[in-house]
Amino acid sequence: MSANEAVIRFEEVSKSFGSKRILQDVSFDIARGSAFCILGRSGTGKSVTLKLMIGLLKPEQGRIFVEDQEITALHARELPPVRKTMGFLFQNAALFDSLSVGENVAFPLRRHTNKPEADIKDRAREKLAQVGLEHEYDMMPADLSGGMRKRAGLARALALNPSILLVDEPSAGLDPMTSAEIDSLLLNLKSERDTTLVVVTHNIPSARRIGDELVVMHEGHFIAHGTAKELDQSDHPVVREFMKSEGGG
Amino acid sequence: MIERIGALVVAALAWAGEVGLFGLRALREALRPPFEAKELLRQLYDIGSRSAPLIAVAGFSVGIVMSMHSRSSLERFGAEALIPSVLALSLAREIAPLVAGLLVSGRVGAGIGAELGGMRVTEQIDALESLAVDSFKYLVVTRVLACMIAQPILTTFMSFTGIVGGFVAETVISDLSFRLYFDRAFSSMQFVDYVPASLKTVVFGFIIGTVSSYLGYNAAGGAEGVGKASTKSVVYSSILLILANVVLVKMIIFFFPEEIG
Amino acid sequence: MPSSRNFAVGLFLIVGILLFAVGLFMIGDRRKLFSQDFELYAEFKELSGLQNGADVKVGGMAAGEVIDIEVPPQPQSKFRVKMRIIEKLHPVVRTDSIATIQTEGVLGNKFLKIDQGAPQAQAAPPGSTIPSREPFDFADLLQQIRDTVEEVQGKMGDVFASISTTSGNANALIESVRGDVENIISTSRKVTDDVQEITDGIRAGRGTVGRLLNDEKVADSASKAFSDFEKAAGNTREISQQFTHILSEFQERKILQEIEQITKNVRQLTGQAKDAITDFQAKGGKGESLTGNLSRTITSAGEAMSSLAENMEALKRSFFFRGFFKNRGFYDINNVTVAEYREGKFAAGKLRQQAWIYETELFAHGSDGSEELSAAGKSRLDAVMAEFQRYLRNSAIIVEGYSGKGLTSEQFLLSTDRALKVREYLVEKFRLDPNYVGTMPMGAVASKDNSGTYWEGVAVVVFYDKPD
Numbered sequence: 020m021s022a023n024e025a026v027i028r029f030e031e032v033s034k035s036f037g038s039k040r041i042l043q044d045v046s047f048d049i050a051r052g053s054a055f056c057i058l059g060r061s062g063t064g065k066s067v068t069l070k071l072m073i074g075l076l077k078p079e080q081g082r083i084f085v086e087d088q089e090i091t092a093l094h095a096r097e098l099p100p101v102r103k104t105m106g107f108l109f110q111n112a113a114l115f116d117s118l119s120v121g122e123n124v125a126f127p128l129r130r131h132t133n134k135p136e137a138d139i140k141d142r143a144r145e146k147l148a149q150v151g152l153e154h155e156y157d158m159m160p161a162d163l164s165g166g167m168r169k170r171a172g173l174a175r176a177l178a179l180n181p182s183i184l185l186v187d188e189p190s191a192g193l194d195p196m197t198s199a200e201i202d203s204l205l206l207n208l209k210s211e212r213d214t215t216l217v218v219v220t221h222n223i224p225s226a227r228r229i230g231d232e233l234v235v236m237h238e239g240h241f242i243a244h245g246t247a248k249e250l251d252q253s254d255h256p257v258v259r260e261f262m263k264s265e266g267g268g
Numbered sequence: 269m270i271e272r273i274g275a276l277v278v279a280a281l282a283w284a285g286e287v288g289l290f291g292l293r294a295l296r297e298a299l300r301p302p303f304e305a306k307e308l309l310r311q312l313y314d315i316g317s318r319s320a321p322l323i324a325v326a327g328f329s330v331g332i333v334m335s336m337h338s339r340s341s342l343e344r345f346g347a348e349a350l351i352p353s354v355l356a357l358s359l360a361r362e363i364a365p366l367v368a369g370l371l372v373s374g375r376v377g378a379g380i381g382a383e384l385g386g387m388r389v390t391e392q393i394d395a396l397e398s399l400a401v402d403s404f405k406y407l408v409v410t411r412v413l414a415c416m417i418a419q420p421i422l423t424t425f426m427s428f429t430g431i432v433g434g435f436v437a438e439t440v441i442s443d444l445s446f447r448l449y450f451d452r453a454f455s456s457m458q459f460v461d462y463v464p465a466s467l468k469t470v471v472f473g474f475i476i477g478t479v480s481s482y483l484g485y486n487a488a489g490g491a492e493g494v495g496k497a498s499t500k501s502v503v504y505s506s507i508l509l510i511l512a513n514v515v516l517v518k519m520i521i522f523f524f525p526e527e528i529g
Numbered sequence: 530m531p532s533s534r535n536f537a538v539g540l541f542l543i544v545g546i547l548l549f550a551v552g553l554f555m556i557g558d559r560r561k562l563f564s565q566d567f568e569l570y571a572e573f574k575e576l577s578g579l580q581n582g583a584d585v586k587v588g589g590m591a592a593g594e595v596i597d598i599e600v601p602p603q604p605q606s607k608f609r610v611k612m613r614i615i616e617k618l619h620p621v622v623r624t625d626s627i628a629t630i631q632t633e634g635v636l637g638n639k640f641l642k643i644d645q646g647a648p649q650a651q652a653a654p655p656g657s658t659i660p661s662r663e664p665f666d667f668a669d670l671l672q673q674i675r676d677t678v679e680e681v682q683g684k685m686g687d688v689f690a691s692i693s694t695t696s697g698n699a700n701a702l703i704e705s706v707r708g709d710v711e712n713i714i715s716t717s718r719k720v721t722d723d724v725q726e727i728t729d730g731i732r733a734g735r736g737t738v739g740r741l742l743n744d745e746k747v748a749d750s751a752s753k754a755f756s757d758f759e760k761a762a763g764n765t766r767e768i769s770q771q772f773t774h775i776l777s778e779f780q781e782r783k784i785l786q787e788i789e790q791i792t793k794n795v796r797q798l799t800g801q802a803k804d805a806i807t808d809f810q811a812k813g814g815k816g817e818s819l820t821g822n823l824s825r826t827i828t829s830a831g832e833a834m835s836s837l838a839e840n841m842e843a844l845k846r847s848f849f850f851r852g853f854f855k856n857r858g859f860y861d862i863n864n865v866t867v868a869e870y871r872e873g874k875f876a877a878g879k880l881r882q883q884a885w886i887y888e889t890e891l892f893a894h895g896s897d898g899s900e901e902l903s904a905a906g907k908s909r910l911d912a913v914m915a916e917f918q919r920y921l922r923n924s925a926i927i928v929e930g931y932s933g934k935g936l937t938s939e940q941f942l943l944s945t946d947r948a949l950k951v952r953e954y955l956v957e958k959f960r961l962d963p964n965y966v967g968t969m970p971m972g973a974v975a976s977k978d979n980s981g982t983y984w985e986g987v988a989v990v991v992f993y994d995k996p997d
């Protein structure tokens with residue numbers, strides 16, 4: 020493998036829950052600074068794949084590398100340093116409901132930096148402003164709408180300026196305008212910070228806009244892997260169906 | 269029938285073993301830096317400070333009731349002078365540890381089970397992990413430790429408020445000074461009545477913290493799962509606490525055979 | 530918010546730790562953990578449940594604790610109790626301080642009591658063994674007295690028989706000792722009666738055992754408990770053991786020790802008398818000194834016996850009367866000697882009304898010389914009581930017994946006997962509260978206002994408040 024090219028690498032990874040196969044011998048590379056979009060119908064295992072990348076789930080077989088570290092071989096105690104370089108947006112945002120929105124964003128900063136209190140708050144505010152929540156710093160997560168929660172979760176994932184950003188359906192539940200803003204935020208991160216993006220989405224236009232590489236998951240396999248154009252040429256019925264649907268998520 | 273009971277026993281033992289390992293892991297992790305001091309403080313507040321009023325009121329009432337009971341039986345022997353010391357002895361040795369233990373397993377056990385269960389099913393625990401935080405250390409170790417620290421203190425509160433309750437019940441009947449009542453309360457108490465009983469509550473705290481954290485941390489099945497975790501936390505930690513008490517009392521008697529009459 | 534939370538946690542921890550420390554201190558203070566101390570030993574055959582860690586009290590002050598109890602290596606040896614006492618109290622613990630095992634309250638813990646020593650004795654050196662007294666068993670004492678009395682009666686019978694079958698100057702001797710021997714036998718009969726009365730009292734849960742405690746209410750419940758115990762246990766020994774600690778008050782005042790000692794004396798003296806008789810017979814009753822020796826021994830035996838009877842009387846009275854009179858403003862009859870009674874100590878500030886009744890008005894004599902209340906005597910007493918009726922509220926009645934016959938000890942016996950017979954009749958006939966009717970054996974000389982006059986019979990005295 021080429022060390023400076025692949026930031027995330029799956030080697031024949033298999034994952035199942037009970038008798039249910041989610042991934043079967045899946046291998047792929049994600050290049051540094053690229054945007055990798057995962058498409059697929061509901062329940063095919065997109066979120067599971069994302070969690071495998073950050074070590075929240077362990078595969079039964081195969082190896083997963085992040086920045087040349089085989090995370091599947093790491094002890095739980097050795098994972099945090101790797102995770103500090105990664106940002107993760109959960110499908111349901113997973114904000115800490117005992118903390119305010121601002122404190123959710125400040126949380127990773129407090130834990131992993133020695134910045135003074137004022138700097139931490141400034142940084143948290145800045146991240147919230149990037150997702151359009153500059154006025155919601157002191158609100159509690161329970162008082163936010165689903166879309167706002169999602170954006171707050173993204174702000175938290177961005178707090179430590181990760182070099183790898185894993186986002187699970189960033190535009191789900193958002194209006195087209197906000198959705199477009201999030202897309203351009205992600206594109207900005209990619210171009211300005213060379214951030215590697217892994218995006219799970221149902222939103223095909225959005226995937227076309229930001230995705231360098233797209234994959235379609237189906238029954239445990241990547242049935243298609245390539246640029247949007249390449250996927251448009253695919254003769255796999257499921258892929259064709261998918262690329263035609265254009266539906267937003 | 270017997271097979272089913274056998275299977276049940278095996279399952280129960282396996283469960284207990286798993287919870288035990290979970291607790292031991294918490295103790296081991298507690299000794300390894302970094303220490304989650306801030307979070308521990310927050311848990312001490314939730315588990316300790318905020319339980320104190322409940323424990324104090326309960327202790328006070330228990331003191332009054334026990335004082336009235338011991339009066340009615342001791343009076344027959346003309347031994348009213350022994351009421352404070354009988355009350356204090358039974359509070360310190362058994363009543364305060366057990367009642368405080370059960371109250372805390374109700375209030376705190378349910379709380380921990382629900383809170384951690386909620387965090388588990390809404391992926392907040394995963395979120396912590398994704399933010400490079402050791403969720404076990406952050407959530408479980410702090411709660412187990414806080415329970416172990418708070419339990420003996422709450423028990424002490426209960427003993428003392430119990431004595432105050434006894435004193436109040438007694439002032440209605442006689443005009444003993446508090447100073448004298450208090451002196452009498454401790455007149456036949458020995459270290460062996462007081463110290464081991466207080467220390468055993470550390471074990472109670474460990475049981476409550478471990479069992480409810482285990483159930484919450486490993487909750488599954490959405491809101492219903494959270495509810496179950498919460499209920500089970502109370503039931504299982506209470507039962508284990510009562511069983512452990514039997515063993516601990518036996519142990520105390522074994523180690524201090526002469527002093528405990 | 531976080532600062533107020535930190536405050537709450539800080540308060541919680543500090544108050545908790547402080548309270549715990551207060552508890553430790555309260556125990557430690559009593560245990561004298563933090564002060565200087567020294568160690569002593571005392572030995573006991575019988576521990577009565579004394580345990581390691583039991584309190585040690587010197588002059589009633591909590592002074593330390595029992596720290597070790599060594600089990601005797603063989604049956605005859607004693608338990609060796611090691612105790613720790615605070616240094617502050619060292620000056621009053623002398624080599625002659627006596628250790629006894631006592632009970633706190635009615636059902637309380639056992640503790641070790643150490644008397645303050647005599648001023649001339651040295652301070653007990655650390656590590657030394659101080660003298661001890663065995664725990665007192667009331668039932669044992671009663672049994673011992675009973676045995677002694679039986680033995681004495683047997684021996685005296687022998688003495689009498691031996692003397693009469695002895696030739697020589699036996700007749701003179703018989704005359705000289707007959708009085709003493711008769712005295713001993715009748716005194717011993719009285720002692721047996723007293724023992725019986727006390728035993729019956731305990732068995733019936735009657736009497737005033739409970740009143741031995743200071744607190745009236747405690748006493749009530751104690752005697753209730755006493756009869757409960759009695760029902761459950763069904764034997765005197767058990768009960769009296771339960772209440773031995775109540776009797777420790779007697780022990781304080783040495784009555785029981787005295788009785789125990791006197792019992793020993795009686796046994797010893799009558800033994801000597803028996804030896805003297807044997808000697809006397811062996812030598813054929815010859816020799817002045819031998820006769821004198823024998824009669825002296827028997828006289829002292831007789832004296833010892835009457836002092837035993839006197840003590841039994843005192844015991845019985847304290848048993849039944851103690852604490853009662855106090856409540857109505859009378860001096861405790863148990864604490865009044867005959868001399869003090871004569872001086873009016875019993876009911877200072879009360880008015881008195883007295884009725885004198887001569888012996889012949891009261892008693893009919895049985896064939897064996899014993900006295901019984903006669904029908905005439907009874908109606909005489911009825912008349913006296915009719916007279917006293919108006920004084921009876923809140924008052925006490927004392928029946929004074931008088932007798933001028935024979936030796937002082939005989940006078941004492943007969944006057945007691947007369948007073949008791951009258952008291953018994955009055956209590957029964959007029960349903961008087963037995964607790965407020967006492968007896969006082971006056972001997973021969975009538976009380977103050979008739980000073981110098983001898984009297985034979987009784988005087989019934991009622992003590993009452995000035996009418997308002």
Ligand SMILES: Nc1ncnc2c1ncn2[C@@H]1O[C@H](COP(=O)(O)OP(=O)(O)OP(=O)(O)O)[C@@H](O)[C@H]1O
Binds near residue numbers: 064068
């Ligand atoms: N912790 C788990 N235990 C058991 N099964 C799981 C678990 N997590 C996911 N699954 C199962 O794995 C499958 C894939 O789930 P996943 O969440 O990855 O779907 P998805 O592709 O993200 O779907 P969606 O688009 O609806 O979010 C589902 O059928 C789900 O039931």
Ligand SMILES: [Mg+2]
Binds near residue numbers: 067
């Ligand atoms: Mg998903």
